[in-house]
Amino acid sequence: MEIQPLAAELNEQIKISSPNTYACLSDIGKQIFFPAGILTQSGEAKKKATRFNATIGVALENKEPMYLDATKSYFNHLKPSEIFTYAPPDGLPQLRKAWKEKIVRNNPTLAGKEISLPVVTSALTHGLSLAADMFVGPDDVVIIPDKFWGTYQLIFSTRRGARLSHYPMFDSDNGFNVTALADLMKKEAKSHGKLIIVLNTPNNPTGYTPSVEECQAIFDAVREQANQGTRIVTLSDDAYFGLFYEDSTKESLFSGFCDLHENVLAVKLDAATKENFAWGFRTGFMTFGTVSKGADALYPALETKAKGLLRSTISSSNHPSQHIIARLLKDPEYQKGIDEKFQILKSRALTLKKVLADERYKDDWSYYPFNSGYFMCLKFHRVNAEQLRKYLLDKYQIGTISIGDDLRIAFSSVEEEDIEEMISLIHQAVKELS
Numbered sequence: 001m002e003i004q005p006l007a008a009e010l011n012e013q014i015k016i017s018s019p020n021t022y023a024c025l026s027d028i029g030k031q032i033f034f035p036a037g038i039l040t041q042s043g044e045a046k047k048k049a050t051r052f053n054a055t056i057g058v059a060l061e062n063k064e065p066m067y068l069d070a071t072k073s074y075f076n077h078l079k080p081s082e083i084f085t086y087a088p089p090d091g092l093p094q095l096r097k098a099w100k101e102k103i104v105r106n107n108p109t110l111a112g113k114e115i116s117l118p119v120v121t122s123a124l125t126h127g128l129s130l131a132a133d134m135f136v137g138p139d140d141v142v143i144i145p146d147k148f149w150g151t152y153q154l155i156f157s158t159r160r161g162a163r164l165s166h167y168p169m170f171d172s173d174n175g176f177n178v179t180a181l182a183d184l185m186k187k188e189a190k191s192h193g194k195l196i197i198v199l200n201t202p203n204n205p206t207g208y209t210p211s212v213e214e215c216q217a218i219f220d221a222v223r224e225q226a227n228q229g230t231r232i233v234t235l236s237d238d239a240y241f242g243l244f245y246e247d248s249t250k251e252s253l254f255s256g257f258c259d260l261h262e263n264v265l266a267v268k269l270d271a272a273t274k275e276n277f278a279w280g281f282r283t284g285f286m287t288f289g290t291v292s293k294g295a296d297a298l299y300p301a302l303e304t305k306a307k308g309l310l311r312s313t314i315s316s317s318n319h320p321s322q323h324i325i326a327r328l329l330k331d332p333e334y335q336k337g338i339d340e341k342f343q344i345l346k347s348r349a350l351t352l353k354k355v356l357a358d359e360r361y362k363d364d365w366s367y368y369p370f371n372s373g374y375f376m377c378l379k380f381h382r383v384n385a386e387q388l389r390k391y392l393l394d395k396y397q398i399g400t401i402s403i404g405d406d407l408r409i410a411f412s413s414v415e416e417e418d419i420e421e422m423i424s425l426i427h428q429a430v431k432e433l434s
């Protein structure tokens, strides 16, 4: 398909600043652009058309967006223009700026590194899907540990035709299996000039985040592969960012990838979904980072490509949610609220660990190390996980998720005082089934 002039212009800017990033773009990634159409013209009119502005497709009344009083009554503190009109396709500028400041604040090793402005997505799933549009195609391979969020299959494989390639996430010492990741990169690089590496920390479903040393080993392995000439796109899925309860790294792996090597393009996907306890808001972010010859040209070009993808799929994300999150980030009570909820979840995780340490359970199951996030997984010695799941549901009205041989337990959704009883009943069910 012929590349449109505006896309060619963006491609040129990307190629000059980072030839690797250009080479990593998928076919759609190369073709996408943001048209100088209605939104550009109405943007100009917004600044200059002080008499009459007959550009954009919203209805106005007394210079305010038209709205139903009944709808407005559900919103107490937002202005009509913050609720009813469209948000810009790439998100509210003040939210993008505030989220970037938050990313840098929460990831101290990002200090002094150049990263893009986050583009607002309709939460994290959508961000992953946009990243897949930009960088993943049918000839690609996506490297993912064997413990992973099932939706990756739909995003990368079913929709984009890429092949998922797995490595065992844990080694025999129950640490992150960096050797397996390095070996798989080497193997796949023999037939692929570009690798896409997805790392989700804290991990769904195991609740594991690597230690600082393990992260360093991951960065070394990726750098080593990039040194061989392999192009690498890292996608950091930070859905559960911040929920680090023990001795793991407290940073996103994006901080280490974003300036690792000129052959490495780092993409960070995060969201208010779980970080701000706002699952239904559908507010997320996609941020880029790489070693480049000109961040001033590269990042705006990548952001514009993302804006083109947004415009051509959902047009723009939810507007009132963005205003609420933008205000929340500046709210003096914000950090206190986050800390309080963090303590509740941490306490549940530690209680669960204490309960699981009971000798009674040692013949029933083992479990993967967990130190973060929402979940942990039990692995059974004598019963089938799916059979157990159904039995728990029918006999004890306990809901869990079976994933292959494992049973995922979301301690995020069980009160601390109920954890002991829940585990004891799972033990009872295992006894009855085996």
Ligand SMILES: Cc1ncc(COP(=O)(O)O)c(C=O)c1O
Pocket: 122, 123, 124, 125, 126, 149, 200, 203, 204, 237, 239, 271, 273, 274, 279, 284
């Ligand atoms: C690892 C992981 N990534 C992404 C998501 C999706 O997040 P969002 O609801 O923001 O799309 C989830 C949610 O379940 C998840 O577990």
